[in-house]
């Protein structure tokens with residue numbers, strides 16, 4: 042029975058409602074029929090709002106789980122950066138994280154073989170810093186313009202609207218730089234057993250810098266303290282049908298019962314003077330850096346400890362972007378990273394609206410004074426009252442920072458030219474090293490073949506041969522196993 046403690050039912054404008062389950066009708070005798078009145082504000086409001094309650098899905102990474110948590114500094118890296126949230130052992134920073142699949146729609150299954158995206162928003166004293174990472178260490182592309190093409194080839198055929206292995210492989214054999222990422226994808230880590238047991242990788246090289254102008258290049262790594270746990274393809278296939286939100290539930294339930302997942306955060310470091318003679322191109326996101334030469338250095342710990350109270354508000358409307366950076370951290374000459382710095386805010390202005398920074402998950406926790414970013418749909422931050430909306434005003438002078446974000450370190454010079462990367466045998470070296478690791482894992486080779494052969498066996502014969510030749514550039518033994526696998530199916 043409702044008491045005065047229960048909320049009074051109202052319409053959106055606050056006027057009390059007598060019955061939120063009724064419509065105003067001119068009744069047709071004693072039947073259930075009648076004429077509905079257009080003046081029924083409550084009915085019109087409920088129906089009209091329902092038709093508008095979706096915002097556009099993310100074009101990629103639409104399906105996800107999300108949670109709040111904290112980051113704690115565990116080791117001193119003040120020799121490399123003076124980023125406030127990374128300075129001071131023991132310092133804690135609140136964060137929001139979202140872990141997604143890439144290709145599927147918002148309603149798709151959790152347990153598909155796919156990269157897991159992992160975006161984290163740190164609410165630091167110097168602004169919001171986002172790390173928008175993946176759970177595999179390398180990426181399929183290194184020429185930013187290929188991103189839409191690559192993703193479309195992983196999604197649905199434009200005619201049949203069904204997943205299409207021929208498109209997938211047609212893209213990859215003709216854009217072969219993705220071989221290293223493909224070997225990871227079809228390896229054991231292509232399907233996690235739990236989102237609590239995945240790695241996180243920056244994939245790109247970032248920079249760390251200090252006020253004195255010094256800087257280094259880094260790759261970021263998150264490692265789950267409870268270790269990596271993967272799922273075999275057959276279990277994943279079953280769960281995809283019977284329990285498509287399996288991994289989302291697993292994360293939610295663990296946090297709900299206080300079993301908080303944690304990750305240790307590390308960096309690999311390269312000094313600017315080492316770049317030229319580094320064994321790999323550090324601005325190419327298809328390569329990892331060898332651990333023996335560039336060991337992991339501990340930075341801190343991530344703990345997820347709170348589920349969102351409302352998924353739509355806090356996770357669907359969350360806007361993560363590699364462009365959200367704070368002083369002490371910067372990008373590098375990786376062109377894919379730079380393209381991403383444009384693409385995410387662009388997507389979010391469309392998907393959520395130009396004032397997305399004012400919404401709860403995106404709002405910085407420090408003071409913001411950006412009066413040149415104002416007006417627009419649904420502004421709700423006071424909109425800077427009567428403050429000047431133009432720069433260099435003497436009526437309302439602003440204080441300036443002598444420690445703003447460093448755009449990109451290093452000196453670039455030359456001519457602007459049309460450029461796209463080309464592929465050489467060197468691009469197969471790390472893929473081959475990974476294949477050797479896979480072959481040494483218990484069941485590694487068997488599992489790899491079991492997951493990749495079904496994607497190849499029904500391809501048109503010319504494409505099938507191209508795919509097998511392509512994977513054969515990794516290893517002759519792999520080629521023979523694939524030839525045998527497709528002919529015996």
Ligand code: HEM
Pocket residue numbers: 098099100101102105139140141157158159160173174175180184185186188242243244245326359360361377380381384385388389392
């Ligand atoms: C040229 C390359 C890339 C482009 C243009 C691109 C673009 C995008 C776009 C437009 C979104 C949707 C954003 C939104 O609607 O809020 C997105 C999501 C995402 N991307 Fe990328 N991406 C690229 C490469 C990468 C790479 C290399 C990584 C990982 C290292 C990555 C990780 C993610 C993640 C984790 C999300 C989901 C963010 C969230 O949870 O909201 N992307 N990407």
